[in-house]
Amino acid sequence: MAIEDDVCVIGGGLAGMTAALRAAREGARVRLLSHKKSTLRHASGLVDILGYADGELVADPFDALPSLPETHPYRRVGDDAVRAGLSLFDDVTGDAYRGTHTDANALVATHGGTVKPTARYPTRVAPGLASQDRKTLLVGFDSLTAFDAPLAADHLAAAGVPGATRGVTVAFPGDFRADSRVTRSARALDDDETVEIANGSMPVRRALVRAVESHLGDAERIGFPAVLGEEESQEVRNALESALGIDVFEVPMGPPSLLGLGLETLFQEALAEAGVRRTTGNPVVEFDADDGRIRSVSTDRNGRPTPFHADEFVLATGGLVGKGIDSDREGVVEPVFDCHVPHPDDRYEWFDDEAFGDHPFARFGVTVDDDLRPLDAAGGTEYDNLRAAGSVLGGADFAAEKSGSGISLATGHAAGRAAGAAANQ
Numbered sequence: 001m002a003i004e005d006d007v008c009v010i011g012g013g014l015a016g017m018t019a020a021l022r023a024a025r026e027g028a029r030v031r032l033l034s035h036k037k038s039t040l041r042h043a044s045g046l047v048d049i050l051g052y053a054d055g056e057l058v059a060d061p062f063d064a065l066p067s068l069p070e071t072h073p074y075r076r077v078g079d080d081a082v083r084a085g086l087s088l089f090d091d092v093t094g095d096a097y098r099g100t101h102t103d104a105n106a107l108v109a110t111h112g113g114t115v116k117p118t119a120r121y122p123t124r125v126a127p128g129l130a131s132q133d134r135k136t137l138l139v140g141f142d143s144l145t146a147f148d149a150p151l152a153a154d155h156l157a158a159a160g161v162p163g164a165t166r167g168v169t170v171a172f173p174g175d176f177r178a179d180s181r182v183t184r185s186a187r188a189l190d191d192d193e194t195v196e197i198a199n200g201s202m203p204v205r206r207a208l209v210r211a212v213e214s215h216l217g218d219a220e221r222i223g224f225p226a227v228l229g230e231e232e233s234q235e236v237r238n239a240l241e242s243a244l245g246i247d248v249f250e251v252p253m254g255p256p257s258l259l260g261l262g263l264e265t266l267f268q269e270a271l272a273e274a275g276v277r278r279t280t281g282n283p284v285v286e287f288d289a290d291d292g293r294i295r296s297v298s299t300d301r302n303g304r305p306t307p308f309h310a311d312e313f314v315l316a317t318g319g320l321v322g323k324g325i326d327s328d329r330e331g332v333v334e335p336v337f338d339c340h341v342p343h344p345d346d347r348y349e350w351f352d353d354e355a356f357g358d359h360p361f362a363r364f365g366v367t368v369d370d371d372l373r374p375l376d377a378a379g380g381t382e383y384d385n386l387r388a389a390g391s392v393l394g395g396a397d398f399a400a401e402k403s404g405s406g407i408s409l410a411t412g413h414a415a416g417r418a419a420g421a422a423a424n425q
């Protein structure tokens with residue numbers, strides 16, 4: 001029997017999940033097709049709207065949005081869509097995130113010792129805001145080389161954050177293999193497992209307190225890498241806070257990021273609650289269209305195509321990292337619908353000479369009309385019932401701007417609302 005839905009979203013990252021959720025809340029029957037894991041597990045779990053514009057630090061993203069180029073995704077959808085996307089995010093994440101009280105960016109210390117301007121940050125991170133003038137101790141684990149606490153503390157001091165910051169590296173208690181995944185130590189803290197230490201054994205939370213308490217000095221708060229529990233992180237932090245007598249916070253980490261994974265889980269739960277059907281594990285490889293409309297897309301499972309029919313489609317397959325945009329010697333392509341991706345013919349014009357320069361390739365992606373419908377080379381819409389959202393869109397360098405999740409939320413929300421409303425007509 002043919003699989004029929006009102007709206008079919010392709011891509012299970014933040015943009016696709018937002019679009020699917022918004023379309024479902026519009027009353028549409030929604031299917032979400034996703035090939036692999038999204039970039040959320042690589043991401044910090046912070047939700048940036050706009051941290052930098054023209055290389056300058058942005059204090060309030062909403063003040064800076066009008067200064068962005070006309071072709072920027074935020075300018076396509078408008079301020080209201082950015083607020084609506086954030087509001088959906090707040091609704092999904094509830095108490096797990098902070099930052100709703102102000103439009104201004106918060107400043108969060110990263111595991112590299114830089115300060116990140118961001119709009120929403122996990123509650124686990126909140127007591128560590130870099131803007132607060134409090135004496136801080138950062139604690140790294142010798143088994144977790146991605147976070148060098150003394151070096152991060154030096155960088156933060158050099159960056160001029162208020163309040164003295166010190167860093168120390170300790171051994172994570174217990175006999176975990178040096179290369180064991182961060183989820184292993186997080187789960188040990190969740191369950192407060194008994195671990196072997198010198199002269200005996202004790203619960204891991206108590207052992208961790210023992211390992212750090214001699215380093216506290218006059219610290220008013222203590223920051224650990226974001227591995228303090230997976231399911232029970234609040235309970236873990238409460239236990240450490242009451243034993244140490246100061247605030248405990250976590251520092252966002254790179255992959256595999258427990259904060260990014262936690263965010264993904266919250267959205268997946270919201271999708272299930274909204275009745276969105278998720279089909280994962282196989283890529284969309286082809287489609288059928290006639291009369292300027294997509295009729296169906298097909299996933300490929302070991303050479304066997306499975307078609308999915310819908311009235312409206314949303315393309316949210318990610319950018320160059322997620323392979324929603326791909327390049328080879330011939331040029332830059334959008335592989336699912338072959339939407340037009342503007343780019344210079346000469347490959348040497350894709351890059352800046354400076355490694356940290358302004359690289360044009362970072363802005364490559366599909367261009368869209370005000371309804372987020374991809375445009376062809378002549379400026380006409382590719383298909384009447386196809387919209388695009390997230391980092392498959394061109395016109396923004398999300399890594400330089402610090403705008404990745406914000407663009408996904410704003411454009412995912414706008415595309416999902418428009419697709420849901422169109423399907424209802």
Ligand SMILES: Cc1cc2nc3c(=O)[nH]c(=O)nc-3n(C[C@H](O)[C@H](O)[C@H](O)COP(=O)(O)OP(=O)(O)OC[C@H]3O[C@@H](n4cnc5c(N)ncnc54)[C@H](O)[C@@H]3O)c2cc1C
Nearest residue numbers: 011013014015035036039043048284318322390391404405
């Ligand atoms: C290393 C890293 C760090 C980041 N840090 C931050 C940060 O600190 N703050 C911030 O705000 N943002 C950050 N971001 C950006 C953010 O996490 C997302 O990358 C961004 O929101 C884009 O999401 P997306 O949904 O457009 O794409 P993606 O997350 O790339 O998701 C695309 C999805 O589409 C699927 N897909 C692709 N092709 C197909 C196909 N043919 N068929 C079916 N499915 C397909 C993929 O498998 C994937 O599930 C970071 C990103 C990266 C990569």
